[in-house]
Amino acid sequence: MNWTAFFAMLARDAHVARRNAIQLFFQTFLQPLLFVFVFGKVMVGSGYMPPAYKSLLLPGIMAISMVFTGIWAVAMPLIAEFQWTREIEDRLLAPIDIHWVAIEKVVAGMIQALVAGLVVVPLAWLVLRPGVDLHVQHPVGFIAIILLVSAFSACGGLALGCTMNQQHVGLMFSLVITPMIFFGCAYYPWSALKTFPILQKLVLINPLVYASEGLRGTLVPQFPHLPILAVLVVLLFFDCLLLAVGLRQFDKKSVS
Amino acid sequence: MAVGLRTQDLRKIYNSPPPAAAGGIVHRADAKGSKQAKTEIKALDGVSLEIQPGEIFGLLGPNGAGKSTTVGVLTTRVRPTSGQAWVGDHDVWKEQAAVKYLIGVVPQRPNLDFSLTAREILLFHGAYFGLGYKVSHERVEQLLEKFKLTDRADQMTRGFSGGMMQRLSIARAMMHDPKVLFLDEPSAGLDPQTRILLWEIIRDFNRSGKTVLLTTHYMEEADALCNRLAIVDHGRVIAQGSPEELKRSIPGGYLLRLRFANSNATLFDRLRTLSGVREVQSADGTGANLYADRGGSLIAEIANLAASNGAELSDVHISEPSLENLFLHHTGRSLRD
Numbered sequence: 001m002n003w004t005a006f007f008a009m010l011a012r013d014a015h016v017a018r019r020n021a022i023q024l025f026f027q028t029f030l031q032p033l034l035f036v037f038v039f040g041k042v043m044v045g046s047g048y049m050p051p052a053y054k055s056l057l058l059p060g061i062m063a064i065s066m067v068f069t070g071i072w073a074v075a076m077p078l079i080a081e082f083q084w085t086r087e088i089e090d091r092l093l094a095p096i097d098i099h100w101v102a103i104e105k106v107v108a109g110m111i112q113a114l115v116a117g118l119v120v121v122p123l124a125w126l127v128l129r130p131g132v133d134l135h136v137q138h139p140v141g142f143i144a145i146i147l148l149v150s151a152f153s154a155c156g157g158l159a160l161g162c163t164m165n166q167q168h169v170g171l172m173f174s175l176v177i178t179p180m181i182f183f184g185c186a187y188y189p190w191s192a193l194k195t196f197p198i199l200q201k202l203v204l205i206n207p208l209v210y211a212s213e214g215l216r217g218t219l220v221p222q223f224p225h226l227p228i229l230a231v232l233v234v235l236l237f238f239d240c241l242l243l244a245v246g247l248r249q250f251d252k253k254s255v256s
Numbered sequence: 257m258a259v260g261l262r263t264q265d266l267r268k269i270y271n272s273p274p275p276a277a278a279g280g281i282v283h284r285a286d287a288k289g290s291k292q293a294k295t296e297i298k299a300l301d302g303v304s305l306e307i308q309p310g311e312i313f314g315l316l317g318p319n320g321a322g323k324s325t326t327v328g329v330l331t332t333r334v335r336p337t338s339g340q341a342w343v344g345d346h347d348v349w350k351e352q353a354a355v356k357y358l359i360g361v362v363p364q365r366p367n368l369d370f371s372l373t374a375r376e377i378l379l380f381h382g383a384y385f386g387l388g389y390k391v392s393h394e395r396v397e398q399l400l401e402k403f404k405l406t407d408r409a410d411q412m413t414r415g416f417s418g419g420m421m422q423r424l425s426i427a428r429a430m431m432h433d434p435k436v437l438f439l440d441e442p443s444a445g446l447d448p449q450t451r452i453l454l455w456e457i458i459r460d461f462n463r464s465g466k467t468v469l470l471t472t473h474y475m476e477e478a479d480a481l482c483n484r485l486a487i488v489d490h491g492r493v494i495a496q497g498s499p500e501e502l503k504r505s506i507p508g509g510y511l512l513r514l515r516f517a518n519s520n521a522t523l524f525d526r527l528r529t530l531s532g533v534r535e536v537q538s539a540d541g542t543g544a545n546l547y548a549d550r551g552g553s554l555i556a557e558i559a560n561l562a563a564s565n566g567a568e569l570s571d572v573h574i575s576e577p578s579l580e581n582l583f584l585h586h587t588g589r590s591l592r593d
Contacts, residue, residue, distance in 0.1 A: 002353060008383035015380075016371040077371075086367040090377075090428065093331070094384035095356040256270070256334050 005096040006104055012091075013108040028069050028116045029123060032061045036124045039187070044131075055133045056223050058124055059215035060186030063149065065120040067184075067208055068177070070113030070153025071160060074105050078161030079169065082253050092254050102158055102250040106243070109154030110147075117146055134219050141228055142218040148235035149211040155239055156207070158246030162253045184208030189216060191224040207238045258309030258465045259344040259358055259435040261330060266339035268300040268325050268491075299325040300336070301491035307469060307484075312462050314482035315471040316579060318589070322491040323471035324364060327440050330469070331361045343436060357385070360429030364440040366421035368413045374424055375400065375409040378431050385432035399427040402457070419450045426457065437461055439470040443477055455481055475579040487583060494586045502582050507534035508549040511581040515543045515571035516562055523565040530557055537588070543571075545584065551576070 017024060040057050043049040081088035091101050125132055136142050164172050183203045185193075190213055193200035203209050214231035216223055300322045307313040315323040328334030329341050332352045341348040343355045369377050375396060382392035400406045403423040408416070413424060422442070429437060439458070443451045458481060462468050472478050478485050479499045487495040487502070495502055503509065516523070519542055527536050527546060532554065535547040548554055551574045562569045575581055584590055 002386075004386040005384045008380060008386075011383065012369075012372070012380045015376070019371070084365075085370065086363070086365070087369050087371075089333075089363065089367040090369055090381060091384065092333070093356055093359075093361055095353045095386075096384075097353060255332075256328065 001100070002096045005094045006100055009091055009094070009101065009104045010108060013104070017108075017112065024112075027072070028065060028112075029120060032065045032120050033123060033127060036061055036127050040124070040128045051131050052133075054128045054131050055220045056189065056216070057187065058121065058128065058132060058134070059219045060184075060188075060212045061124055062117050062121055062219075063208060063211040063215050064181060064184070064186045066113045066117035066146070066149050067153040067156075067180075067211055069116035070109045070150055071157040071177070073112040074109035074154050074157025075161030075164070075172075076169075078105065078158070079164060079166055082162070083166055088254070098251070098254055099247055101254075102162075102247055106151070106154040106158055106246070109157050110150040113150035113153045114146060117150070133222065135221060136219060137221060138218060138228075141232075142215075144232060145211075145214040145218055145228075145235070148232065148239060149214065151239045152207055152211065152235055152242065155242035155246050159242045159249060162246060162249035180206055180208050185212045189213070189224050190226055207235070210234045210238070257435075259467055260309040261305070261307040261313075261436065261467065261469060262342045263303055263305045263326065263330065264340045266300045266303040266326065266329055266341060267337045268298075268322075268329065268334060269337045270297040270299055298491055300329070300339075303339070303488070303491065303493055305486055305493065305496075307467060309467055310462070310465050311483040312458065312468040312470070312481055314478040314485040315469070315488050316473065316475065316478045316485050316583070317471075317488035318473055318583075321488040323488055324440050325491075326488070327361075327438050327469065327471060331359055331438055332356060333361075357432070358435045360432065360434035360437045362422075362425050362429045362437070362439040362442060364444065366418070366425045368416075368421055368424060368428075370412070370414050372413070373410050374405055374413055374416075377413065377424065377428055381428050381431045387432065395431060395433075399430060403427045404453075418445050419447060422446060422454075423450070426454070430461065434466070436467040436469065439468065441471055441473070443472065443474060451477075475583070479579055485579070487579070487586065489583075489587050495582065499579065502579060506582050506585050507547040508532065509576070509581075510548050510551040511575045511578075511584065512546040512548060512551065512554065512558075513539070513543065513571075513573040513575075514546060514558065514569065517542075517568040517570050519544075519562075519567045520565065523562060523567050526561055526565065527558065530554065530561070539588075547581075547585065 036057065039049065040054045044051055044053055092098055094101070160172060160176070183206050185203065186208065190200070190209060193203065210226070210231045213226040214228065214235065217225035217228045217231065303322065303326055315326060317323050325334055329336050330343065330348060332348055332355060335349070343358050346354045348355050369380070372380060378396045378399060379392055382395065387395070400409050403426065405420065405424060405427065408420065413421060416424065442454055446454065458468055458470070470481065482499060484498050485496070485502060486493045495505065524536050524538055524544055527533060527544065532550045533546060533548045537545045539545050555572060559569045580590065
């Protein structure tokens with residue numbers, strides 16, 4: 001394994017991210033902050049939502065930020081680089097097995113997802129305070145969850161980015177991303193769906209559900225949530241599945 | 257030490273249109289028949305080549321002949337359906353990373369990393385190959401200078417002209433000091449000055465004992481640069497040798513492309529009897545391609561012969577021994593058809 005080439009590619013991605021830092025900042029944080037402001041501040045402040053909603057909302061916002069940053073950070077560059085210009089070719093010709101080029105993209109995506117998750121929490125807390133009740137009782141569990149969530153988002157980005165074409169990006173959002181957000185138990189706990197039993201079973205195929213519930217279980221355990229162990233197992237399953245699919249698609253796209 | 261290349265009976269069949277990696281347009285196999293045959297595109301049909309260490313070897317052929325696919329296989333970018341390829345002693349498909357150290361690739365269309373500046377493209381390319389900081393920075397300056405890119409070095413490459421992108425692609429391919437340089441249609445779309453600069457650079461690179469494989473459909477380029485050539489058409493090698501050897505293999509050497517008003521079959525038979533004429537092929541019904549060992553001095557005799565057969569010579573084009581003629585002789589088609 002050629003770690004020199006691997007880290008050089010990681011350095012390249014970091015360099016590009018630094019160059020686009022302002023754009024990335026707004027892309028990552030503007031939407032969650034507006035959401036936090038409207039639902040956590042306006043709706044709670046005007047009495048339409050109970051004050052406890054602030055604490056319930058925060059892990060969900062963190063999950064959404066992490067998952068979509070990771071997907072976006074991996075999928076969008078891949079879609080662009082595999083297009084007509086074949087920008088990725090110089091890395092495919094680097095002296096390293098091409099699967100490591102894909103894994104490097106996943107690692108870069110994971111780092112961005114982790115940064116997004118860890119920055120959105122204090123930002124949202126600043127908007128929402130006072131009245132946010134965070135209790136991290138199991139730091140190891142929390143770290144495991146955020147690692148698995150970031151891996152799931154980056155592997156998902158790899159699978160999507162190597163499957164979709166540029167002309168399908170709009171479709172990807174309306175068909176995959178939007179339903180994932182709304183049925184991802186980010187704005188409400190999974191247990192809130194008990195009055196819709198069929199829907200409650202159906203949303204279990206949505207990996208965002210486990211990200212939201214896992215973060216809820218480790219940050220605000222006072223609210224109902226899925227068992228942490230189950231969340232860890234399912235997230236690990238999604239990580240492996242999406243990585244396998246992503247590597248296969250990457251191989252198909254990169255070698256003809 | 258110089259490194260050679262070898263391929264053995266390479267075949268490549270695409271079941272869907274080839275992605276951009278292969279480049280070019282490939283010959284579509286018989287489109288009629290079963291559903292399977294419709295999507296089957298035979299890009300390579302048994303290509304065996306042996307390229308000596310330190311030579312400039314050319315693959316000459318029209319668009320879609322299989323040149324880019326051959327380069328793709330040798331550079332790990334196209335997986336052959338069958339057959340083998342070696343760079344030096346390394347099997348391209350078993351030792352990809354080792355092969356990638358040895359080769360530099362200039363693609364048909366520039367595939368520069370648009371998120372980086374020209375200088376960064378070279379620096380990161382060096383980093384992928386593990387070049388140290390000092391070596392890398394020195395080499396970047398040399399290459400930028402050599403390729404006349406110094407004043408644009410810190411600009412993003414998106415706004416570069418085609419020629420500049422091409423030059424930067426070549427600089428990038430040379431950055432890690434490869435043993436073999438692949439250039440896929442290097443002069444396509446270049447202005448004449450840049451083309452001459454490019455030829456100089458290729459010769460210069462070769463003088464240091466390095467191997468060059470280039471593809472082209474410019475006969476002059478192949479003639480001017482290559483030690484040896486393979487002429488490729490429909491995924492097969494149809495002729496191989498030095499430009500001189502190949503040109504000598506054209507019957508007579510001279511090609512006279514003739515057009516007649518009111519031509520007839522007896523005229524063609526009688527053209528064959530003229531002294532110095534080696535071969536007459538009819539072309540498009542009203543014309544003939546005549547291979548002979550002399551050129552202009554035949555015209556008067558041809559015109560007389562035509563007149564005495566009730567035909568009239570309406571157009572003549574004489575070409576001296578060239579690869580263009582060779583290609584025409586082997587395939588019945590012009591290189592640019």
